[in-house]
Amino acid sequence: EIVLTQSPGTLSLSPGERATLSCRASQSVSSSYLAWYQQKPGQAPRLLIYGASSRATGIPDRFSGSGSGTDFTLTISRLEPEDFAVYYCQQYGSSPTFGGGTKVEIK
Amino acid sequence: EVQLVQSGAEVKKPGESLKISCKVSGYSFTTYWIGWVRQMPGKGLEWMGIIYPGDSDTRYSPSFQGQVTISADKSISTAYLQWSSLKASDTAMYYCARRAQGVATIEGSFDYWGQGTLVTVSS
Numbered sequence: 001e002i003v004l005t006q007s008p009g010t011l012s013l014s015p016g017e018r019a020t021l022s023c024r025a026s027q028s029v030s031s032s033y034l035a036w037y038q039q040k041p042g043q044a045p046r047l048l049i050y051g052a053s054s055r056a057t058g059i060p061d062r063f064s065g066s067g068s069g070t071d072f073t074l075t076i077s078r079l080e081p082e083d084f085a086v087y088y089c090q091q092y093g094s095s096p097t098f099g100g101g102t103k104v105e106i107k
Numbered sequence: 108e109v110q111l112v113q114s115g116a117e118v119k120k121p122g123e124s125l126k127i128s129c130k131v132s133g134y135s136f137t138t139y140w141i142g143w144v145r146q147m148p149g150k151g152l153e154w155m156g157i158i159y160p161g162d163s164d165t166r167y168s169p170s171f172q173g174q175v176t177i178s179a180d181k182s183i184s185t186a187y188l189q190w191s192s193l194k195a196s197d198t199a200m201y202y203c204a205r206r207a208q209g210v211a212t213i214e215g216s217f218d219y220w221g222q223g224t225l226v227t228v229s230s
Contacts (some may be wrong), residue, residue, distance in 0.1 A: 001169065035216035037152075044202055044220035045144075045152065051212025088152050092215025095168065098144075098152040 002027050002091050004099035012107040019076040021102045023089035028069045030093035036065055036074045039101075040085045048087075049074060079104070109133040111141075111203050111221035118227045119193050126189035127224045129203030136184035137161040140206035142217060143177060143188045147199040157206060158186060193228045200225050 003026040013019055023034070032052035037045035047056040049065035052072055062077040076083055084106050089099040114128040129141065142157040156167035160179040167177070179186045186203055201224050204217035 032212060033215050037217075039152075044204075044223055045217075046220070047207070047216055047218050050207065050216040051210070054210075054212065056216075056218065090152075090154070090216065096154045096215060097168075098154060101151045 001095055002029065002093070002097055004089050004091060004097055006087075006089060006099035006102045008102060009100075010103045010105060012105050013079055014107045015079050015081055017079050019074075019079055019083070019104055021074040021076075021087055021104075023067075023072040023074070023099050025070040025072070025091060029072075029091045032068055033091060033093040034065075034067070034072050035090045035092065036063075037088045037090065038083075038085045039088065045088065076104075109205065109219045111205060111219055113201075113203060113221040113224045116225040116227070118229070120230055121193055121195055121228055123193050123228075124189070124191050125193055125226065126187050127201060127226065129186045129188075129221050131184050131186070131205070134205075136179075137181055139208060141179065141186040142204050142206055143175075143186075144202045144204060144217070145171075145199045146202065146223075155188070155201075160184075160186065193226075195228050195230075197226060198228045 005024045007022045034052045036049040039045040053065045064075045086101045086103045110132045137160045140157045143155040145153040155171045158165045158177045176189045203221040205219040207213045207216045207218035
């Protein structure tokens with residue numbers, strides 16, 4: 001099973017700042033089968049990024065994903081008030097797993 | 108409009124059985140995999156398993172194999188997650204989600220989610 005480790009656990013930033021979230025895999029993720037989700041309190045997760053770097057339908061371009069192999073990054077270029085949430089990475093190359101999440105909170 | 112509507116919250120005792128549901132609409136139920144994801148209180152997401160309603164092909168995470176059963180009823184476009192004997196540690200929010208299709212790199216991610224079913228197991 002591929003273990004995904006997300007860091008940091010919590011990111012304290014102000015609106016307008018840049019957020020950089022990391023997701024590291026214990027083994028190489030095949031074909032960049034890596035997704036990012038956003039979850040707000042009391043809501044289901046929402047798909048943001050798939051294939052490591054492709055934005056899902058309707059996702060603003062301030063969200064971007066990068067990386068390959070074992071190291072992946074989600075970047076939010078300028079935080080909007082609605083972006084403060086928990087973010088999860090997921091690999092779906094084999095026996096899918098999720099990372100433990102990064103909470104982006106208002107500083 | 109794609110919708111996944113889950114059954115309501117449940118409160119059960121340890122040892123009881125339970126079956127929760129996920130009714131879909133807005134797309135062809137038999138041609139997309141449907142998955143289940145667990146979220147224990149205050150914790151992260153856990154991939155449990157998926158089913159292809161077209162032929163009932165089912166895959167489980169090793170962590171959940173033998174602990175739950177995933178099924179589907181094509182006639183009513185509904186997927187199910189069931190337990191034969193609940194434990195207190197099954198207390199969690201459970202989400203169903205549609206496995207995306209399209210370009211190769213999207214297949215495996217979940218593009219539409221249900222609202223979640225809260226299962227509470229307590230004596």
